[in-house]
Amino acid sequence: MFPKLDPILHSELRLAVVSLLAGVESADFTYIKKQTGATAGNLSVQIEKLSTAGYITVEKGFKGKMPCTTCRITDAGLEAFRQYVAALKEYIS
Amino acid sequence: MFPKLDPILHSELRLAVVSLLAGVESADFTYIKKQTGATAGNLSVQIEKLSTAGYITVEKGFKGKMPCTTCRITDAGLEAFRQYVAALKEYIS
DNA sequence: TAATTTGGTTTATAATATAAACTTATTTAT
């Protein structure tokens, strides 16, 4: 009746990050930070978790001389997000 | 952009309980336990939290000689649920 | 060259979720 909710996605900040990444080709750390209003520390930890789960890829490079971390959602991440949304609908409808 | 999600409701089991109660006049502990598949301990704790938050009322009585705990959603609980669902939609749409 | 800002990471702490253990009373079996 109430399907299990993926604990990786059932987190306010991680859900926001994945939701954001689902709509764009890629986004860098600073942009995600601004859009979500998260602190850098929290965001760093949650991005690491999403990456470990295989839901996003993280690429460290430079924009000019400044370090720049670029995130992208993976196919697995998109699929997990899709399933999470479907499961959630059982709860809220 | 990403509204804050009510932490009382952003919990798998509490959300299931409130979702269930939103659709019925009342439900007792045992019934909720069966429908959600939760352990009694976990359910007891989460029901207490929902009650403390004013989202549900808890009435202890007897059904025959057996103790029976009956739960009901409050107006505040319904409103919080409604708002939570609205906020969530910003994340998943 | 000193102070500040940028772009993060690591570490510590507080809150949460969850299950395991326990309690009290009832019902069923012997």
Next chain:
DNA sequence: ATAAATAAGTTTATATTATAAACCAAATTA
């Protein structure tokens, strides 16, 4: 009548999480 099993929970302990605070290195500005 008494022992064992079940019902209906609660309390307590533990493991996981979320979050912020502290930190670091490099670049920019004063």
